[in-house]
Amino acid sequence: GENVEQHPSTLSVQEGDSAVIKCTYSDSASNYFPWYKQELGKRPQLIIDIRSNVGEKKDQRIAVTLNKTAKHFSLHITETQPEDSAVYFCAASEEQLTFGSGTQLTVLP
Amino acid sequence: DAGITQSPRYKITETGRQVTLMCHQTWSHSYMFWYRQDLGHGLRLIYYSAAADITDKGEVSDGYVVSRSKTENFPLTLESATRSQTSVYFCASSRHGTGSDQPQHFGDGTRLSIL
Numbered sequence: 449g450e451n452v453e454q455h456p457s458t459l460s461v462q463e464g465d466s467a468v469i470k471c472t473y474s475d476s477a478s479n480y481f482p483w484y485k486q487e488l489g490k491r492p493q494l495i496i497d498i499r500s501n502v503g504e505k506k507d508q509r510i511a512v513t514l515n516k517t518a519k520h521f522s523l524h525i526t527e528t529q530p531e532d533s534a535v536y537f538c539a540a541s542e543e544q545l546t547f548g549s550g551t552q553l554t555v556l557p
Numbered sequence: 558d559a560g561i562t563q564s565p566r567y568k569i570t571e572t573g574r575q576v577t578l579m580c581h582q583t584w585s586h587s588y589m590f591w592y593r594q595d596l597g598h599g600l601r602l603i604y605y606s607a608a609a610d611i612t613d614k615g616e617v618s619d620g621y622v623v624s625r626s627k628t629e630n631f632p633l634t635l636e637s638a639t640r641s642q643t644s645v646y647f648c649a650s651s652r653h654g655t656g657s658d659q660p661q662h663f664g665d666g667t668r669l670s671i672l
Contacts, residue, residue, distance in 0.1 A: 449616070454599075482660060482661075490665070491647065491663040491664060491665050491666060492600065492647070492663050493663070494660045494661070494662075497660060537599055537600065539600075544590075544602050544605060544615060545590075545600075545602070545661065546602075546616075547599035547600040547601070548599055549597055549598060549599045550599050
């Protein structure tokens with residue numbers, strides 16, 4: 449089955465700096481890669497996703513890049529704000545979603 | 558998103574008891590999912606359902622049972638709860654299949670503690 453590894457497990461950045469979270473996947477058949485944000489005690493919420501026929505996607509301060517050859521994808525958050533502090537999960541899907549173990553992002557004011 | 562609701566939000570029970578977690582969605586989504594979330598493991602799929610009366614196992618299905626007699630409901634039952642099943646359980650739904658780039662929408666979760 450699919451295996452998704454996510455790094456780093458924790459990340460602290462200064463407000464206004466950029467944050468990058470990286471994930472690798474094992475199944476070359478995976479074709480859909482969503483990213484979820486989960487605030488403490490809340491539900492995971494989709495923030496951006498990318499399909500395997502696209503190399504990059506951007507939505508305001510958030511971007512995702514995909515390298516199919518290397519089987520890795522990354523989340524980029526620019527101009528970070530305190531409200532970006534949360535746990536971020538990547539996932540990969542061919543049949544079912546397989547999630548990474550999460551990254552606790554802390555944006556320091 | 559009020560379209561998917563889980564109940565109860567919190568539950569404490571004892572080992573060996575049967576407990577059922579409820580999930581209800583109002584979007585008429587075909588697919589529904591149950592995940593458990595444990596520290597260090599992210600979200601792991603327990604069971605999913607493609608339509609009423611169609612269910613399939615996920616990565617961690619042992620000790621769990623599901624049913625889906627109606628499209629909108631997808632209850633998860635722990636037939637004989639064990640302490641290792643203490644977790645936060647999330648239900649999710651999506652319009653189409655899991656691999657077809659249809660986003661999954663999650664409920665608020667049920668925090669289950671088994672003593």
